[in-house]
């Protein structure tokens with residue numbers, strides 16, 4: 692097993708890429724704390740994972756709330772005494788707004804979940820990772836974090852910033868045995884798009900123009916496998932960078 696006894700905090704674990712990652716990591720023997728806002732969904736995932744050798748502990752939390760983040764980290768330490776791996780995976784889309792029609796409400800909400808949450812969680816776990824002298828942080832960015840035409844303004848800005856944060860953390864903490872990398876998935880078949888209410892159609896239509904060239908939609912498990920590679924020692928010399936997994940969407 693590639694993650695035997697590894698203690699992992701995984702956010703956004705109640706569906707999609709996070710759910711697939713929770714199950715994949717449990718198969719590989721990890722001890723996981725899975726985080727999302729819905730306790731019922733997390734419990735169902737923990738139940739599915741009970742067939743595997745790892746352990747899965749649901750903790751309800753909203754990554755945009757500082758007190759929830761502190762609670763998740765404190766409870767993980769109470770349960771296991773250390774944190775080996777943090778996966779900042781929770782994320783939301785915006786309503787495909789552009790700079791001329793962005794609202795403060797949408798901007799703040801998206802940045803709080805996609806960027807401030809990962810920063811705060813990283814800040815909290817680093818307290819333990821620095822003492823342990825090892826740690827591994829993985830951020831779920833997006834091809835929207837590398838290109839301008841793959842999402843609304845707040846989403847694209849937050850995912851670009853997450854890649855910048857990944858590089859900064861990777862550089863600053865490499866001498867302390869801590870790595871930080873990001874994954875930039877292309878389009879993956881999850882619920883994320885269904886959660887968008889009232890999209891701005893003029894922005895969306897403009898973004899959709901290149902979709903006819905778009906090769907394929909990926910499966911959550913295809914991203915979970917990359918999470919596993921980055922979380923394992925097989926990727927020990929990879930730090931401060933981003934792995935793109937998009938079936939070739941950004942190859943043109």
Ligand SMILES: NC(=O)c1ccc[n+]([C@@H]2O[C@H](COP(=O)([O-])OP(=O)(O)OC[C@H]3O[C@@H](n4cnc5c(N)ncnc54)[C@H](O)[C@@H]3O)[C@@H](O)[C@H]2O)c1
Nearest residue numbers: 703704705706707708753754781782833878879881882883
């Ligand atoms: N699906 C795609 O095409 C795609 C592409 C690139 C990047 N991503 C990124 O992958 C990550 C996972 O998305 P997904 O596609 O699996 O979508 P999803 O909607 O199925 O999963 C998102 C998860 O984040 C959780 N979440 C949202 N807001 C939260 C909050 N405030 N606090 C705690 N949890 C919260 C949701 O409950 C869910 O568990 C996101 O960061 C997303 O931006 C997805």
